[in-house]
Amino acid sequence: MKSFVVLLLAFMAMVSAKTVTYNLTATWVQANPDGCHERRVIGVNNVWPPPTIEVDKGDTLVVHFTNGLDDRNSTIHWHGLYQNGTADMDGPSMVSQCPVAPGASVVYNFTVNQNGTYWYHAHVPSQYPDGFRGAFIVHDKEAYFADMYDEELVLPLSEWYHDEMQVLVPKFMSLYNPSGAEPIPQNLLFNETMNSTIHVKPNTTYLIRLINIGAFVSQYFWIEDHDFQIVEVDGVYTEPSTADLIYITAAQRYSILLTTKNTTDKNYAIGTRMDDNMLDLIPEDLLLNQTNWLGYNDDKSDYHNADPSLKDLTAPFDDFYLVPHDKQGILPEPDHEIVVDVSMDNLDDGVNYAFFNNITYTRPKVPTLYTVLSAGDDATNSLVYGEFTHTVVLEHMDVIQIVVNNADTGTHPFHLHGHEFQVINRSPSYGDDDPTPYDPESSDNPPFPDIPMRRDTVYLRPSGHMVLRFRADNPGVWLFHCHIEWHLEQGLVLTFVEAPKIIQEQTNVRPDHWAACADLSVPTTGNAAANSANFLDLTGQNAQVIFLPAGFTARGIVALVFSCISAFIGMGFIAWYGASDLSNTEAKIILKNGVELNDDQELDIQDTETVNPHLAHHN
């Protein structure tokens, strides 16, 4: 009888699973999200913001994607969706597919067998912060909290820049920004706008899906005089946990249950605040706090009575202690451990890059998945993927442990494609001069949790460390990267090639995906250097810029850059900048590095002597 019921349920699931189709054409649109500056943004089907994609668990999603942008390539990544059996649908350009040229189209077609809150965004470098991102919701009637709420809301959070990425990126990745100071956003958006009101009914429980669709700052989120219950993080149902303040990094999601009050005599503030520790400089006119409203009644004058600035921000809810509802226990001791150090430094071109173990990701000539498919037995040899994709080959079903040590003073939200991971250790932050790598022998380590929290994006604290585990049960090519778009641009990426022989058996790249490559003359066979005669010959691979000569420091570059500018212009630096618009980035370099704004800057003699002609010539 029991097996009959199971069969019947399986049958019912099959008949109810449907195909959901969307046509998404990326297009330029004018918009003014924060009400302070109108600009060109990337919308979908001539509308911004892009639509929310909604499916039921078990559905097949078919997206007809057309790149309607006249001046750039594009692709779409489905953040948090495992693409189990469809590794060719994951989206990152030059990893699982070719970029899609202006005017070209590809179909994304995959089945969703997960629950929860996800999002989608462009996955070519530095594109989604221009607006090409949206929510992706998987409805699940069987969710344990399905009976615990009355209504559902989706609430995307992000930061917003008034300049386009194509203006910001060259300034960021520049000799003139040697400290790698990230551009400062102009505002925080809330549901892609500001000053907005969520109208609620009294005595009602809402499931609110919070998604940080931003590309840089983490946000604190709270609602004046309201607690809520966390029931899902990044697609993993959790035991209900009461919180009144959460910290949500770029790319993370939280589903919360919020029960409204039984009276409508007052409206309440919803507070969001940037994590200003992530900013190198806080311009005087930057509003770190934003206020939106939980509206119980339409008396707008009442809004000004609420004061969100009373929240103590020192102890946001720590996601480390969440317990997954499925109670999956800690995975066994790892079969394969990967230890990586995160650092940031200048290479020979003076630009500040980000590194895992001294490698900054440099894209291959052939998308890595296509190298897997064309390499035959060599696919199990990580050499064929090239040195600078930083590829690690994983064996099917191995337990993988990633130890991430932060030799940098920033907070980094790391995301793994194709999986969620167990977070079994995460240190507090340490001081700037005291980076503390994970020491498995240390008696200070807390015991690993029996039932670790799982999610697909987890933050590493400044100068701290964390230990993650997952089982390699999903053949594919999966990136592990910082989700701060600036740091992705700087190369903070690892590539996992998981179970390459199985990828070869189960992957059938569709003709339209091959055609996208042909459109742009991107080779589809061969190793990272596009050599298909000898997969072990990497001659001609794209390589990272070489390291600076020993003894040359980032501080030296700063001094040099500014002294060269002064010399070249023939006057003080202030005068030079006085004539132009002093941008955030430039102002930050000056402050961050304590560069003197006059002619008597101190130049380190050693630095001047070891100056490389390439650098000097640049000025």
Ligand SMILES: *[C@@H]1O[C@H](CO)[C@@H](O)[C@H](O)[C@H]1NC(C)=O
């Ligand atoms: C998508 O576009 C095709 C061709 O223009 C059209 O036939 C189809 O109805 C559209 N589907 C949706 C879901 O909009």
Ligand SMILES: *[C@@H]1O[C@H](CO)[C@@H](O)[C@H](O)[C@H]1NC(C)=O
């Ligand atoms: C929000 O309020 C600020 C301050 O009054 C204003 O400058 C801005 O234009 C408003 N934005 C929107 C989207 O209403």
Ligand SMILES: *[C@@H]1O[C@H](CO)[C@@H](O)[C@H](O)[C@H]1NC(C)=O
């Ligand atoms: C699109 O991608 C191709 C192949 O990588 C590249 O050569 C081309 O410059 C890109 N186009 C644009 C507009 O960036």
Ligand SMILES: *[C@@H]1O[C@H](CO)[C@@H](O)[C@H](O)[C@H]1NC(C)=O
């Ligand atoms: C999507 O994939 C399914 C299963 O492989 C296939 O039957 C279907 O034709 C595909 N649809 C499109 C529009 O490519």
Ligand SMILES: *[C@@H]1O[C@H](CO)[C@@H](O)[C@H](O)[C@H]1NC(C)=O
């Ligand atoms: C997904 O939903 C099902 C049914 O509600 C549940 O059994 C399962 O544990 C959920 N998965 C996760 C990862 O939370």
Ligand SMILES: *[C@@H]1O[C@H](CO)[C@@H](O)[C@H](O)[C@H]1NC(C)=O
């Ligand atoms: C978010 O904004 C959209 C319009 O872009 C609106 O339809 C939706 O109701 C808003 N969501 C909430 C939670 O207020």
Ligand SMILES: *[C@@H]1O[C@H](CO)[C@@H](O)[C@H](O)[C@H]1NC(C)=O
């Ligand atoms: C309304 O809520 C308050 C605070 O939770 C509670 O003390 C009170 O009993 C409630 N009133 C009714 C009528 O349910």
Ligand SMILES: *[C@@H]1O[C@H](CO)[C@@H](O)[C@H](O)[C@H]1NC(C)=O
């Ligand atoms: C909320 O529910 C309580 C108890 O059911 C009821 O007395 C009260 O009138 C309700 N309040 C509103 C504003 O509907």
Ligand SMILES: *[C@@H]1O[C@H](CO)[C@@H](O)[C@H](O)[C@H]1NC(C)=O
């Ligand atoms: C911003 O909000 C925080 C938390 O409530 C508060 O401590 C701080 O004073 C606020 N800052 C401003 C400028 O309102």
Ligand SMILES: *[C@@H]1O[C@H](CO)[C@@H](O)[C@H](O)[C@H]1NC(C)=O
């Ligand atoms: C990275 O480079 C530094 C300086 O050259 C060296 O000390 C360190 O061992 C390198 N780290 C790795 C993991 O190769």
Ligand SMILES: *[C@@H]1O[C@H](CO)[C@@H](O)[C@H](O)[C@H]1NC(C)=O
């Ligand atoms: C992928 O599918 C296989 C077989 O159906 C399953 O064993 C595995 O757990 C799945 N992996 C993920 C990450 O969903």
Ligand SMILES: [Cu+2]
């Ligand atoms: Cu980062």
